[in-house]
Amino acid sequence: MTTFRWGDPADAVTLPSSVRNLLAAALGVTEPRPAAEPVLPEPAPLPDFPGLDVSPAARLGHATGMSTEDLLTARGGAVPDAPDGVARPASHEEVLEVLRLAAEHRVAVVPHGGRTSVVGGLRAVREGYTGVVALDLSGLDRLLRLDRTSRTATFQAGVPGPRAEEMLNAEGFTLGHFPQSFQYATLGGFAATRSSGQASAGYGRFDQMVVGLRAATGAGTLDLGRAPQSAAGPDLRQLLLGSEGAFGVLTEITVRIRPRRELQYAGWAFPSFEAGMRAVRALAQDGPLPVVLRLSDEAETAINAATGSGAEAGGGCLAIVGHFPGADPAERLVEYGGEPLGEEPGKAWEAGRFRAPYLRDALLDAGALAETLETATFWDRLPQTYAAVRDALVGTLSAAGTPPMVMCHISHVYETGASLYFTVVAAQAEDPIAQWRAAKAAAGEAIVKSGATISHHHGVGRDHRSWYAQEIGPVGTAVLHAVKRAVDPHDVLNPGILLP
Ligand SMILES: Cc1cc2nc3c(=O)[nH]c(=O)nc-3n(C[C@H](O)[C@H](O)[C@H](O)COP(=O)(O)OP(=O)(O)OC[C@H]3O[C@@H](n4cnc5c(N)ncnc54)[C@H](O)[C@@H]3O)c2cc1C
Numbered sequence: 001m002t003t004f005r006w007g008d009p010a011d012a013v014t015l016p017s018s019v020r021n022l023l024a025a026a027l028g029v030t031e032p033r034p035a036a037e038p039v040l041p042e043p044a045p046l047p048d049f050p051g052l053d054v055s056p057a058a059r060l061g062h063a064t065g066m067s068t069e070d071l072l073t074a075r076g077g078a079v080p081d082a083p084d085g086v087a088r089p090a091s092h093e094e095v096l097e098v099l100r101l102a103a104e105h106r107v108a109v110v111p112h113g114g115r116t117s118v119v120g121g122l123r124a125v126r127e128g129y130t131g132v133v134a135l136d137l138s139g140l141d142r143l144l145r146l147d148r149t150s151r152t153a154t155f156q157a158g159v160p161g162p163r164a165e166e167m168l169n170a171e172g173f174t175l176g177h178f179p180q181s182f183q184y185a186t187l188g189g190f191a192a193t194r195s196s197g198q199a200s201a202g203y204g205r206f207d208q209m210v211v212g213l214r215a216a217t218g219a220g221t222l223d224l225g226r227a228p229q230s231a232a233g234p235d236l237r238q239l240l241l242g243s244e245g246a247f248g249v250l251t252e253i254t255v256r257i258r259p260r261r262e263l264q265y266a267g268w269a270f271p272s273f274e275a276g277m278r279a280v281r282a283l284a285q286d287g288p289l290p291v292v293l294r295l296s297d298e299a300e301t302a303i304n305a306a307t308g309s310g311a312e313a314g315g316g317c318l319a320i321v322g323h324f325p326g327a328d329p330a331e332r333l334v335e336y337g338g339e340p341l342g343e344e345p346g347k348a349w350e351a352g353r354f355r356a357p358y359l360r361d362a363l364l365d366a367g368a369l370a371e372t373l374e375t376a377t378f379w380d381r382l383p384q385t386y387a388a389v390r391d392a393l394v395g396t397l398s399a400a401g402t403p404p405m406v407m408c409h410i411s412h413v414y415e416t417g418a419s420l421y422f423t424v425v426a427a428q429a430e431d432p433i434a435q436w437r438a439a440k441a442a443a444g445e446a447i448v449k450s451g452a453t454i455s456h457h458h459g460v461g462r463d464h465r466s467w468y469a470q471e472i473g474p475v476g477t478a479v480l481h482a483v484k485r486a487v488d489p490h491d492v493l494n495p496g497i498l499l500p
Contacts, residue, residue, distance in 0.1 A: 027404070028427055035074075036077035050098060051090065064081060066357075081123045090140070092221070105131075106128075107131045108126065119462065138186075153254070155255070210255055244498045246494045267318060278336055280418070293410075367428050374457065406423075419457070447467070480500075484499060
């Protein structure tokens with residue numbers, strides 16, 4: 001049976017009894033929800049795109065992204081956004097050819113990297129088009145250049161995270177970009193969504209790593225980034241970073257790379273989330289800044305400890321710190337009230353850091369709703385945004401049934417602020433999609449009202465457009481539409497995504 005699940009079936013998890021007991025006791029979750037076999041809609045005919053595959057297997061394989069809404073829709077037996085076919089070009093020129101044919105036949109083109117979008121970035125609008133083609137970038141899978149002197153590497157955009165690391169590690173380098181979706185997401189996807197990885201404190205966000213780009217647009221090729229920095233007008237690379245396939249198809253990415261170094265990990269306990277926030281702010285502003293810096297709130301710490309996936313922190317909050325040898329921030333953490341818990345919690349976090357997506361599938365099977373959302377704001381507003389989003393999620397989901405578990409952590413810090421990453425687990429209602437949409441709407445309103453951004457690293461996609469419009473205002477929206485007209489004159493690139 002085809003099911004829409006994360007990763008390798010061999011790595012699927014079954015819920016440990018500690019988690020099943022917690023779900024039953026805290027949320028009343030006892031009824032499993034098996035997934036149905038999804039039924040493909042009838043395909044529309046497509047022109048002869050390079051590398052076209054219209055088989056049901058190819059269409060199903062490109063039918064959804066990875067948000068809980070995507071998974072619940074597919075588990076319910078429907079894949080309404082499945083493309084009519086999949087084009088797999090093998091070169092930049094073939095991508096340009098896909099765009100030319102799409103314009104001629106008015107077919108919507110959805111660039112596909114690793115398909116890990118959690119904001120509906122692959123759910124293009126179908127109305128007004130003769131068909132939808134998934135433009136699968138997996139054929140663009142090569143390392144084109146490695147410049148040891150400048151410490152840059154140029155990859156084709158379809159290279160997945162692990163493959164890029166493998167190729168760089170073989171030369172003694174690393175990119176240092178490890179989002180939780182690392183195993184499947186691609187360099188093109190990282191750039192198109194302004195991704196941020198678990199080591200962002202030390203290596204920066206993906207958009208900070210990009211020094212050059214090549215994009216195929218509806219108006220021709222854009223080659224950007226010919227120097228490490230430039231004062232030659234506005235930086236057009238920034239128009240492509242975060243453009244989610246709406247302004248062009250990224251075909252090559254040049255990134256800065258660094259020599260590979262091992263990290264030392266440690267766990268720290270703080271008496272409260274606020275106390276921990278003061279400590280991580282001190283490191284972000286005055287150093288020494290570690291490479292990995294994460295702080296869980298009281299709820300996340302307690303639930304992880306109860307289910308065996310995190311260390312106890314004496315009723316307070318757990319922080320995980322990963323640093324280079326010789327740059328241990330221990331002294332500062334003690335100064336800010338931290339208690340050292342030794343290496344073990346850090347090593348355990350590192351070992352299990354890519355397991356959460358498998359856990360989500362098991363939670364959905366068990367009848368729980370599980371989803372995440374994220375934001376970022378300045379340090380002065382962080383506690384208020386945290387409280388407002390938490391209250392919005394708890395209030396909306398409690399009104400609809402049993403109170404949810406809402407957990408939060410900080411995992412990306414800057415001198416001026418940080419991101420907040422929320423995880424929600426609740427009992428699935430009769431209509432879990434409507435249930436989550438209501439909770440997400442309330443959280444989105446709380447984010448915007450508190451002056452924070454609707455996304456720190458997931459992007460806009462289809463799901464965040466109305467809040468994005470509020471963030472950038474009517475002039476910002478008009479600028480985006482003007483750019484769209486310039487680079488996508490036939491309006492075939494990922495319609496319905498990004499632009500308000
Ligand atoms: C379990 C899970 C954990 C996650 N953890 C993180 C995390 O820690 N940090 C983080 O930043 N994100 C995270 N994400 C979100 C997601 O992985 C990122 O947005 C990622 O960057 C998407 O890369 P992808 O290759 O899968 O792109 P896709 O999902 O295939 O595409 C994403 C968007 O970019 C467009 N696109 C893709 N490739 C190109 C291209 N070459 N040119 C133009 N447009 C393109 C697509 O059309 C789509 O709109 C997570 C997602 C999941 C499911």
